[in-house]
Amino acid sequence: MKIVAEDSESITLDVSDLPHPLANALRRVIIREVPTMAVEEILVIENSSPMTNEVLAHRISLIPFITDLDNFNVAEECSCQSRLGCEKCVVRFVLRAEATDQPITVYSRDIKPERHDTKVAPFDGNIPLVALAPRQKIELELYVRLGRGRKHAKWQSGIATLYEENSRWLLYVESYGFLPPRRMVLEAARIVKTRIEEIGAGLKELMAREPQSAG
Numbered sequence: 554m555k556i557v558a559e560d561s562e563s564i565t566l567d568v569s570d571l572p573h574p575l576a577n578a579l580r581r582v583i584i585r586e587v588p589t590m591a592v593e594e595i596l597v598i599e600n601s602s603p604m605t606n607e608v609l610a611h612r613i614s615l616i617p618f619i620t621d622l623d624n625f626n627v628a629e630e631c632s633c634q635s636r637l638g639c640e641k642c643v644v645r646f647v648l649r650a651e652a653t654d655q656p657i658t659v660y661s662r663d664i665k666p667e668r669h670d671t672k673v674a675p676f677d678g679n680i681p682l683v684a685l686a687p688r689q690k691i692e693l694e695l696y697v698r699l700g701r702g703r704k705h706a707k708w709q710s711g712i713a714t715l716y717e718e719n720s721r722w723l724l725y726v727e728s729y730g731f732l733p734p735r736r737m738v739l740e741a742a743r744i745v746k747t748r749i750e751e752i753g754a755g756l757k758e759l760m761a762r763e764p765q766s767a768g
Contacts, residue, residue: 554724554738563727564734568715575745576715576724582741583713585703588627589731590618590644590673596694602683609683609691613648615707616661617676617730618697622740625673627699638698644673646695652685659683664695673697676730710737 555567568576595610602609624641626632631642645667650659662678683691702709711734712727728734 557723559735562734563725564738566724566726566738567721568724569722571722573722576722578745579738579741580713580715580724582744583711583726583737584709586701586744587710587732587737587740588620588622588699588701589708589710589729590620590625590697590699591705591707592616592618592646592695593628593698593700594696596696598692598694600691600693601689602685602691603689604683609693612682613664613693613695616664616680619672619674619676620699620731621671621673622699622732622736625699627701638696642698644668644671644697646697648682648691648693648695650685651690652687654687656684656686659685659691 554571557565557567559565568579571579592614595613597606597610600606600609604612625644626642628638628642631639633639633642637643646664647667648659648664650657650663659682660678661675661680661682663682664675666673685691700708709729710731711729712725714725716723716725724738726734726737728737732740
């Protein structure tokens with residue numbers, strides 16, 4: 554693959570030398586399989602805002618979080634096997650806000666981690682979440698976990714499009730903010746490689762089980 558263009562939000566690759574099915578597999582894996590971090594569970598301690606618990610939780614769950622793939626595991630693959638998770642598969646955040654004499658708007662930057670040594674955080678701190686009138690308050694606990702786009706769209710790492718231009722096949726990848734676009738491609742390539750190796754091992758095992766033909 555050759556890099557045609559790249560910036561902080563997107564990357565364009567010339568994939569003309571790749572078999573077309575393999576390039577398309579890479580595109581699909583970027584969308585469906587590359588793990589990213591989003592809010593999976595929310596504990597509402599108090600909510601006197603005009604927004605219902607369900608609507609507020611839904612808005613928060615769609616916030617892209619800067620993802621740390623090197624230090625966290627996908628929940629179902631973590632050795633803890635705990636529903637509550639551990640420090641290797643969940644990051645806990647709190648959201649507390651209260652309007653006193655004047656109305657306020659609560660933003661994604663108001664979501665604070667319990668531990669301050671994590672790089673996991675909302676990608677954009679200026680996402681408005683809810684408006685509070687005087688004497689209204691919210692207090693929530695958020696549980697951020699790695700997930701994949703095939704489970705829910707909130708974990709889709711970004712856009713991936715395969716198209717032909719001037720007799721070249723190009724793969725355009727745009728990040729939603731979870732991961733840098735180059736890391737998305739590299740992670741997708743690693744996943745595709747692992748899947749191909751798994752298929753190859755499965756075929757070898759299947760062939761070894763077949764009865765030997767008589768001489």
